[in-house]
Amino acid sequence: MHGRDGFTCGLFGFSLLILLMPTIGAANEAGKKLAQQGGEGVQACSSCHGAQGGGNAAAGWPRLAGLNADYMAQQLTAMANGTRSNPIMAPIASALSEQQRGDVAEYFASLKPPTMAPGGEVDQKTLHRGETLAQRGDWQQGIPACTSCHGLQGQGVGVAFPSIAGQPAMYLQNQIKAWQSGSRHNDPNGLMASVAKRLSDEDSQAVTAWFASLPAKPSNNDQ
Amino acid sequence: MTAKDSKHPLRGIRSPLLPAVLALFVLSVNAQVDETLTEQVELEPAPEAGAEGYHQPPSLDDIPEGPFGDSVRSGWEAFVNTRQHPEAKRFVGNKQNCGNCHLAGGLAANSAPMWGAWGIYPKYRGKNDHVNTMDERIRGCFTYSMNANSSEAGGPPEPDSQVLKDLQTFFFWSAQGAPIGKNLPGRGYAAVPEPQNGSSVSRGEEVYQNQCSICHGSDGSGKFADDGRQIFPPLWGAGAYNWGAGMHRINTAAAFIKYNMPLGKASPVEKEAVLTDQQAWDVAAYINSHERPQDPRWEGNKASTDEKWHTHQCLYNETVRGHTLGDGAG
Numbered sequence: 001m002h003g004r005d006g007f008t009c010g011l012f013g014f015s016l017l018i019l020l021m022p023t024i025g026a027a028n029e030a031g032k033k034l035a036q037q038g039g040e041g042v043q044a045c046s047s048c049h050g051a052q053g054g055g056n057a058a059a060g061w062p063r064l065a066g067l068n069a070d071y072m073a074q075q076l077t078a079m080a081n082g083t084r085s086n087p088i089m090a091p092i093a094s095a096l097s098e099q100q101r102g103d104v105a106e107y108f109a110s111l112k113p114p115t116m117a118p119g120g121e122v123d124q125k126t127l128h129r130g131e132t133l134a135q136r137g138d139w140q141q142g143i144p145a146c147t148s149c150h151g152l153q154g155q156g157v158g159v160a161f162p163s164i165a166g167q168p169a170m171y172l173q174n175q176i177k178a179w180q181s182g183s184r185h186n187d188p189n190g191l192m193a194s195v196a197k198r199l200s201d202e203d204s205q206a207v208t209a210w211f212a213s214l215p216a217k218p219s220n221n222d223q
Numbered sequence: 224m225t226a227k228d229s230k231h232p233l234r235g236i237r238s239p240l241l242p243a244v245l246a247l248f249v250l251s252v253n254a255q256v257d258e259t260l261t262e263q264v265e266l267e268p269a270p271e272a273g274a275e276g277y278h279q280p281p282s283l284d285d286i287p288e289g290p291f292g293d294s295v296r297s298g299w300e301a302f303v304n305t306r307q308h309p310e311a312k313r314f315v316g317n318k319q320n321c322g323n324c325h326l327a328g329g330l331a332a333n334s335a336p337m338w339g340a341w342g343i344y345p346k347y348r349g350k351n352d353h354v355n356t357m358d359e360r361i362r363g364c365f366t367y368s369m370n371a372n373s374s375e376a377g378g379p380p381e382p383d384s385q386v387l388k389d390l391q392t393f394f395f396w397s398a399q400g401a402p403i404g405k406n407l408p409g410r411g412y413a414a415v416p417e418p419q420n421g422s423s424v425s426r427g428e429e430v431y432q433n434q435c436s437i438c439h440g441s442d443g444s445g446k447f448a449d450d451g452r453q454i455f456p457p458l459w460g461a462g463a464y465n466w467g468a469g470m471h472r473i474n475t476a477a478a479f480i481k482y483n484m485p486l487g488k489a490s491p492v493e494k495e496a497v498l499t500d501q502q503a504w505d506v507a508a509y510i511n512s513h514e515r516p517q518d519p520r521w522e523g524n525k526a527s528t529d530e531k532w533h534t535h536q537c538l539y540n541e542t543v544r545g546h547t548l549g550d551g552a553g
Contacts, residue, residue, distance in 0.1 A: 132284075136283065136327070136328070137327065139326070139327040139330070139331045139490075139491070139492045140492055140493075142487075142489075142490030142492065142493050142495065143487070144326070144327075144486050144487050148454070148486060149438070149454070149486070149487070151448055151454060152448060152452060155448075157446055157448070157454050158446065160437050160438075188437045189433070189434060189437055189485060189488075190488070191437070191485060191486075191487050191488065192487075194487050194488045195487040198490075
């Protein structure tokens with residue numbers, strides 16, 4: 001009896017595993033397919049964000065590889081509902097179902113971020129100003145250190161504070177402009193909008209150049 | 224329960240004088256213990272800034288080379304990364320850094336800047352009837368805000384120890400050019416008058432969940448990076464400041480919150496706030512209506528500890544949500 005029970009139990013467990021396997025794989029497979037081949041009304045993400053989700057520095061399209069999955073899914077929703085206004089992404093995000101947004105976000109979150117930073121042509125003085133702002137802030141202007149929310153090297157903290165290390169400078173600058181103009185207003189508690197409005201164009205250029213010069217790291221988990 | 228575990232200088236000494244030396248040693252330990260385990264006196268509010276504004280600390284880029292500069296840098300590091308600093312971390316018994324309550328690494332006006340504190344010590348205090356030094360004041364911060372009794376060292380740093388020297392060298396450096404013995408504009412937190420209706424824990428909960436939980440967590444436990452570095456400090460529970468820290472007072476917490484939080488929305492130097500006085504008081508009450516590490520001046524029970532040490536605006540030994548506060552957390 002004992003042996004038979006064990007066998008039955010084992011068989012049941014094995015069957016369960018077999019049953020679950022396609023589901024586990026399916027999310028990633030579906031996400032991967034969307035990313036690489038696109039879907040109905042959706043062009044392949046990789047055509048702009050790169051085959052490995054590394055982004056496109058020259059065009060200012062962000063790296064997606066290694067970003068927090070929930071953050072990316074939230075952004076797709078925000079681009080679909082207009083709280084993050086983006087003419088290129090809006091139709092794509094709207095064409096994706098909630099399930100698809102989750103799938104594709106999970107796929108990109110699972111990719112290793114590129115080791116090379118996008119960098120850019122900026123002088124040392126600008127980089128130094130950027131590093132100072134990023135790590136210490138400018139309290140005379142009411143600007144706290146960026147790293148106090150985005151993590152020590154800007155690698156991101158949980159779903160609310162995305163990784164900004166190794167993101168193209170142009171992408172980051174465009175976001176700061178979007179916070180300033182209000183075309184992006186999906187930040188929790190209006191925190192980023194408030195900081196962005198205190199940043200001068202010069203400081204925005206400096207701080208984004210510094211974050212762009214850092215190698216990307218996978219996001220910190222929200223602990 | 225205090226600094227005794229970190230004191231081993233006499234180990235191995237064999238001398239007929241040893242008992243006498245030990246007796247003196249024990250007395251001196253007790254004297255040191257008593258220095259921080261006293262009433263923390265509230266200071267008079269700082270004057271408003273005039274046309275000349277606030278004291279301008281030098282830039283961190285201008286810390287000089289050499290032993291003095293090394294000490295300033297070490298003190299700054301101990302201040303902003305207390306939990307990682309090789310010496311300071313031994314005295315941290317919770318999950319706080321000095322810079323959590325003194326924003327901009329202790330350099331921002333209206334965020335209890337160290338350049339504001341430097342020139343008002345040594346200070347005579349009637350309550351403990353002796354001249355309080357800066358060295359002693361920092362040890363008090365370790366005892367209460369950093370809950371040093373639960374730290375690796377078991378108590379605050381020894382008087383005149385290297386970490387206290389470095390911290391004071393950093394304070395001194397930041398205060399260069401500021402007058403000594405003057406209550407400077409921007410010192411401490413800008414006081415927020417108590418609203419007519421007092422404060423409400425339940426209203427404060429709503430403020431907290433809307434304005435604070437995104438960073439400090441809905442359970443007040445803060446946020447940490449994967450490598451254990453603190454990103455947002457815990458506000459209650461075992462990782463928070465204890466029941467003796469200044470921040471457990473509702474008026475003090477309200478004053479800190481009003482011009483410093485939420486980070487990036489309020490601006491201490493520009494003295495801008497987004498919360499109303501009422502919201503600041505309410506959320507200060509809510510945060511301080513949770514358990515935190517016990518008051519190191521524990522008198523054996525909550526009622527006696529309350530009577531002796533908590534005759535100010537706080538919720539120690541008050542009943543909130545059906546629980547009488549003051550059990551401690553650890």
